Amino acid sequence: MKKLTLVLAVTLGMVSGMAQAEMSAHDMAQMSMQPQPKQEGRGLIKAVNGNTVQLAHEAIPALHWPPMTMWFSLRDPLPAGLKVGDRVRFELQQSDGKKWTISKIERE
């Protein structure tokens, strides 16, 4: 029993350490998820900064994500012509098995 408690404490310590190491708002949801190859979403471009884009995205039920405004990294440069205020459809892929990155984005 003592040993089991120790193992549990170590495991919990690792999990909370991982959670603290990540900055994404979605980590808790991701941890309970099976790996997913690709997800789709829709949203509105709120801001663009280099290779990142801020989207007010709709809910993505498959990931248990509620609607929210957040920053995403772009795998490729933002397509020419896309700008703040545009409604978009986008595709997410997990880079290094964790962070969701936009692999495709187009005007809706």
Ligand SMILES: [Cu+2]
């Ligand atoms: Cu989000």
